[in-house]
Amino acid sequence: MTIQSDQAKAEASNWQTQVLEYCLRIGNFFCFAGWAWGHLYWEPSYASILWSEASFEWFQQFGYSWEEFTGTGANDGLIQKCIQWIGWICVANAVLSFTARRNSWIQLCLLTSGSLFMLAIAVAKYIRSGFELPMLIEQGGQILSPILLVMALSIGVRNRITTMTAIIAVMMTFGGHGLYAVGLWPTPATFVGMTRVVIGWDYDSSKLFLLVAGVLDFIVCFGVLIPFLRRSSALYAMIWGIVTAAARPVAGMSWELNYWGADQFLHESAYRAPHFFIPLFLYLYWTYTKVQHSFGSLTLETKDMTLPSTAK
Amino acid sequence: MRNRIFASLIILLIANTVVGQNRRRVDLSIPEVDRKDVICFALYTVHDQTLKLTAQLYPLKNDEARLARLEIKKEGNWVEVAQTEVIEQGWTAPFRVAKWDDANTWQYRVRHGEQAVYEGTIRRNPTDKDEIVVAGFTGNSIMPAHGGDISRQDILDNIQRINADILFFAGDQVYDHKRHYAAWLKFGRDFGDIIKDRPTICLPDDHDVGQPNLWGESGKISTLRGAADGGYAQPGLYVQEVERAQTSHLPDPADPHKIGQDISVYFTNLNWGNIDFAILEDRKFKTGPAGRVPKQGPRPDHIRNPEYDPVSVDVEGAILLGKRQLAFLKSWTQDWQNAKMKVALSQTIFCGGAHIHGSASGRLHADMDSNGWPQSGRNRAIDALRKGFAFHLAGDQHLATIFHHGVNEHRDAIWSFCVPSIANLYLRWWAPLEAGANREDNMPEYTGDHLDGFGNKVTNYAAANPEKKPAGNILNTRSAGFGIVRLNTKTREITMECWPRNVDITSDDAQQYPGWPRTISQLDNYHPRSWGKMKEFQFDYAHPVVQLVDNETDEVLYTIRAHNSFFTPHAPLNREFTIKVGKDSPDRVITTSAKAKK
Numbered sequence: 001m002t003i004q005s006d007q008a009k010a011e012a013s014n015w016q017t018q019v020l021e022y023c024l025r026i027g028n029f030f031c032f033a034g035w036a037w038g039h040l041y042w043e044p045s046y047a048s049i050l051w052s053e054a055s056f057e058w059f060q061q062f063g064y065s066w067e068e069f070t071g072t073g074a075n076d077g078l079i080q081k082c083i084q085w086i087g088w089i090c091v092a093n094a095v096l097s098f099t100a101r102r103n104s105w106i107q108l109c110l111l112t113s114g115s116l117f118m119l120a121i122a123v124a125k126y127i128r129s130g131f132e133l134p135m136l137i138e139q140g141g142q143i144l145s146p147i148l149l150v151m152a153l154s155i156g157v158r159n160r161i162t163t164m165t166a167i168i169a170v171m172m173t174f175g176g177h178g179l180y181a182v183g184l185w186p187t188p189a190t191f192v193g194m195t196r197v198v199i200g201w202d203y204d205s206s207k208l209f210l211l212v213a214g215v216l217d218f219i220v221c222f223g224v225l226i227p228f229l230r231r232s233s234a235l236y237a238m239i240w241g242i243v244t245a246a247a248r249p250v251a252g253m254s255w256e257l258n259y260w261g262a263d264q265f266l267h268e269s270a271y272r273a274p275h276f277f278i279p280l281f282l283y284l285y286w287t288y289t290k291v292q293h294s295f296g297s298l299t300l301e302t303k304d305m306t307l308p309s310t311a312k
Numbered sequence: 313m314r315n316r317i318f319a320s321l322i323i324l325l326i327a328n329t330v331v332g333q334n335r336r337r338v339d340l341s342i343p344e345v346d347r348k349d350v351i352c353f354a355l356y357t358v359h360d361q362t363l364k365l366t367a368q369l370y371p372l373k374n375d376e377a378r379l380a381r382l383e384i385k386k387e388g389n390w391v392e393v394a395q396t397e398v399i400e401q402g403w404t405a406p407f408r409v410a411k412w413d414d415a416n417t418w419q420y421r422v423r424h425g426e427q428a429v430y431e432g433t434i435r436r437n438p439t440d441k442d443e444i445v446v447a448g449f450t451g452n453s454i455m456p457a458h459g460g461d462i463s464r465q466d467i468l469d470n471i472q473r474i475n476a477d478i479l480f481f482a483g484d485q486v487y488d489h490k491r492h493y494a495a496w497l498k499f500g501r502d503f504g505d506i507i508k509d510r511p512t513i514c515l516p517d518d519h520d521v522g523q524p525n526l527w528g529e530s531g532k533i534s535t536l537r538g539a540a541d542g543g544y545a546q547p548g549l550y551v552q553e554v555e556r557a558q559t560s561h562l563p564d565p566a567d568p569h570k571i572g573q574d575i576s577v578y579f580t581n582l583n584w585g586n587i588d589f590a591i592l593e594d595r596k597f598k599t600g601p602a603g604r605v606p607k608q609g610p611r612p613d614h615i616r617n618p619e620y621d622p623v624s625v626d627v628e629g630a631i632l633l634g635k636r637q638l639a640f641l642k643s644w645t646q647d648w649q650n651a652k653m654k655v656a657l658s659q660t661i662f663c664g665g666a667h668i669h670g671s672a673s674g675r676l677h678a679d680m681d682s683n684g685w686p687q688s689g690r691n692r693a694i695d696a697l698r699k700g701f702a703f704h705l706a707g708d709q710h711l712a713t714i715f716h717h718g719v720n721e722h723r724d725a726i727w728s729f730c731v732p733s734i735a736n737l738y739l740r741w742w743a744p745l746e747a748g749a750n751r752e753d754n755m756p757e758y759t760g761d762h763l764d765g766f767g768n769k770v771t772n773y774a775a776a777n778p779e780k781k782p783a784g785n786i787l788n789t790r791s792a793g794f795g796i797v798r799l800n801t802k803t804r805e806i807t808m809e810c811w812p813r814n815v816d817i818t819s820d821d822a823q824q825y826p827g828w829p830r831t832i833s834q835l836d837n838y839h840p841r842s843w844g845k846m847k848e849f850q851f852d853y854a855h856p857v858v859q860l861v862d863n864e865t866d867e868v869l870y871t872i873r874a875h876n877s878f879f880t881p882h883a884p885l886n887r888e889f890t891i892k893v894g895k896d897s898p899d900r901v902i903t904t905s906a907k908a909k910k
Contacts (some may be wrong), residue, residue, distance in 0.1 A: 043610030045537055186490040189522065189545045193533045203547045251535040257603030264536055264602055264612065
């Protein structure tokens with residue numbers, strides 16, 4: 001069974017389509033690779049909420065004992081095993097990012113389930129944060145990244161649904177960041193800390209910088225909806241996504257540390273890949289495509305995408 | 313089966329969000345108060361005839377004066393003794409009054425403007441009392457998910473009943489990582505009635521400064537989730553505000569030079585009732601483990617593999633107390649002016665004192681949040697403290713324990729008492745897989761000689777392990793409580809008591825946690841079994857200060873104020889010592905060739 005629109009077929013051989021598609025593939029790959037590292041090598045931040053009596057009571061229903069749940073020290077407890085399994089699912093999704101084909105519904109379904117896992121991780125982080133709404137919203141790019149890839153493969157990268165989903169992902173990611181950065185929710189201390197370490201500014205200057213960055217985040221959220229602003233908004237979002245993702249290793253790594261600290265910080269950049277690859281996708285899409293808006297409807301005109309003829 | 317588990321896990325996570333478990337944010341709104349109530353509470357200490365008192369105010373209005381006044385009642389009249397500027401960031405008003413008459417009890421009142429008054433009692437220094445009672449607390453959680461803001465009235469009532477001389481809050485007075493000021497006001501409203509009338513020592517720990525764990529690394533900025541890279545996650549200004557609120561009333565710092573981010577230090581000593589308390593900051597200089605130690609578990613600060621090599625994590629250069637505090641302890645243990653006994657107060661104990669962590673968590677072989685790591689730093693700290701026979705009182709572990717620590721052999725160093733949490737959010741258990749050696753008769757298998765997760769020699773005497781599924785999911789029933797330490801300067805005995813919540817501890821049928829009470833001697837804090845003893849020395853005056861110095865290394869073995877006018881020194885065998893004595897300091901050599909025999 002193939003899931004493929006006529007539009008998708010037409011685009012299949014288009015190199016720009018390939019570029020757009022690989023933006024999503026690469027972003028999705030690094031996102032899941034980063035989370036895989038965060039589960040298999042480290043323990044994810046939300047793990048503490050799994051260690052609850054409610055969890056234990058659930059597992060008791062499946063016949064697990066206290067000792068099996070907690071582990072003996074010589075072996076991993078049940079929650080740790082679950083975390084490892086989630087990590088391997090992330091590995092599988094990372095691989096699927098490159099292997100998934102538009103005509104393989106199994107792989108596409110598995111990729112879609114990757115979004116469910118990302119949603120579960122996002123919800124866990126949201127709970128762990130004390131139910132701070134921006135923590136949930138800012139995961140939007142990571143949650144939607146697998147679905148976005150599935151859409152691109154199945155209905156086409158240029159399908160309106162695909163691009164709207166990408167826009168929503170950018171709006172959620174930058175909206176969430178913006179809510180924190182401007183201080184509508186308490187700005188995470190790490191935002192200020194990274195700014196101070198990377199740039200070397202004092203606290204007040206760093207806070208002001210974050211305030212400006214937060215305002216720009218909100219501008220991006222609106223800018224991606226406005227035709228004459230969308231390309232520049234997407235370009236800024238891509239650059240800022242790279243900067244914020246890179247801030248973690250830049251602030252934390254050091255020559256003195258084991259592996260220079262790469263094992264602590266690089267994966268935090270990796271799983272933020274959708275924060276810049278999705279904006280890159282939109283930027284390239286809008287660059288390749290000239291869009292004209294008419295009153296009440298969207299009309300899509302495409303540039304001539306055919307390769308120059310080599311016939312003599 | 314596994315697919316069902318996965319599905320259940322996802323549903324559980326989402327259900328937690330949708331249904332919740334009444335997990336509201338803690339209500340830490342700052343109440344609008346009448347101007348006459350603008351002073352929330354006050355804390356004080358008196359040391360070396362210097363009064364330091366910090367009044368904590370609610371936010372002042374723009375048109376209100378930023379001046380607070382301190383008055384005492386002299387011969388029936390209120391007399392102003394100090395004024396101070398209110399510091400807007402955190403709304404604290406720190407007073408310092410030198411040449412304080414600590415031989416008398418004084419009624420005091422803090423005033424702001426025309427209306428606001430806060431009254432209390434500054435006690436006289438109880439140098440004539442034989443027994444000094446210290447009440448110890450830690451872990452003041454009010455998280456809604458675990459019962460929330462449960463009344464502390466039982467604690468207040470008990471403290472009043474026993475008339476504790478000193479209050480010691482070992483850390484985590486505040487659990488909100490972003491709203492310290494509001495939570496600190498809440499703390500003051502809860503405990504102000506006992507704080508205002510007795511010296512109070514407060515030590516900010518990790519949660520107080522807004523992070524789950526703290527390895528301060530002299531004020532570095534932390535950027536790693538969990539802060540295992542060392543440093544402070546919150547900005548320096550936030551940390552400064554926390555420390556101003558909680559520690560500005562402590563005696564002047566022994567070494568006031570600031571650390572990174574302009575963060576102050578507050579380690580010092582307080583001499584009260586002839587007990588010399590060393591107030592330590594065991595997080596401030598501590599090295600962060602991330603990237604420094606080989607990875608041993610799913611977190612950079614956790615070790616899950618029991619087969620790992622403890623030596624591998626005792627990395628060179630890793631700091632615990634730091635040079636400044638060790639230098640302070642070196643002089644503190646030799647200074648016995650007005651002191652008969654010594655007690656060290658810090659955030660947590662010097663060993664890995666728990667095996668199982670979390671609400672229903674996994675076995676954790678070692679946690680570098682404990683001060684069992686770094687091992688070399690731990691040994692230096694304990695070695696410094698035992699030279700003054702210092703008893704160690706601390707908290708943070710959410711598990712009450714009594715340990716006798718060892719450096720070169722079991723039981724050759726100090727005793728520690730980790731008090732239980734006021735409200736137990738994060739449970740821990742002391743549950744070694746093997747039974748302890750050399751246990752006392754009829755004692756549980758978890759007691760006795762062990763190696764903690766870092767290979768440190770520890771001997772456990774008691775642990776208030778919670779039930780695996782604690783009765784009631786509310787904070788004050790999960791092995792919560794508080795500790796009482798009775799320091800008898802006449803008998804030189806130290807009695808540890810560990811009480812649960814919601815009991816009248818003066819009642820005949822009140823029960824402590826199993827393993828308590830326990831009484832030890834001051835000398836038990838440095839009495840290795842391998843040592844011998846010397847002849848008895850007689851002195852012309854009572855309670856001389858005696859010091860032994862190793863002739864070979866020129867190092868002080870220990871210094872102590874003798875219990876009587878005679879003293880029988882204990883010392884390592886096959887070494888020669890110089891003994892010095894003096895009335896208040898060991899300034900006279902009485903022998904240069906003292907040797908111990910078995």
